[in-house]
Amino acid sequence: MTVTGARTTTSYALLGLLAVRDWTTYELAKQVKRSLNWFWPRAERKLYDEPKRLVEQGLATSVRELTGRRGRTVYRITEQGRAALRDWLSEPPEPRSIEFEGMVKVFFADAGTPEQLLATIEQIEAEAAGRIAALAEMAATRPVPFPQRAHLSAIGLRLQYEQEAAVLRWARWARKQIVQWDGTADPGDWSPIRALDELAAAKRP
Secondary structure: OOOOOOOOHHHHHHHHHHHHOOEEHHHHHHHHHHOHHHOOOOOHHHHHHHHHHHHHOOOEEEEEEEEOOEEEEEEEEOHHHHHHHHHHHOOOOOOOOOOOHHHHHHHOHHHOOHHHHHHHHHHHHHHHHHHHHHHHHHHHOOOOOOHHHHHHHHHHHHHHHHHHHHHHHHHHHHHHHHOOOOEOOEOOOOOHHHHHHHHHHOOOO
16 A cells, blocks of 8 residues: 655655665665765654655665564665666655855854854864865775765765865955954954955856
């Protein structure tokens, strides 16, 4: 029996992983953390619930297996699931969105101290540097996981690297500007208009 229901991007993301190979729920969550989590972060609990919904909708099957004394459930995509994934790939993507709590704190930094703002900037910088190192480690992995998909991994990793490198450059630039300010509510002689004019004069892509 096939149960209909709203499918989310996460539904199709897990279908995409199931189209690569069969996975247990634990393996799916681990693979999402390694790959999709860079651009589609989701709570682990949802990742454990979603495969069951795919089975209910006829998009995947589940088989209970025994490994020694321990049981595990293995999920496999169905032909209906492959068709749904292909149809979804034809749909235009939703507008890009980003969640970045550090930038929320930067935006409202005038309610706090320069020390608080600089601490936020330093944390953003350290996180970006750490993520760049993690991406480099992934790119250097040999043999390449899923070599039949190496071309897609290379394209995706490049974007993630460029984004993290941009955040790192921005954090270092921002710190140099902030240390010139008299306070978070008073930049003193530092000219925000000059900084805005530089952006306005930048060449458009």
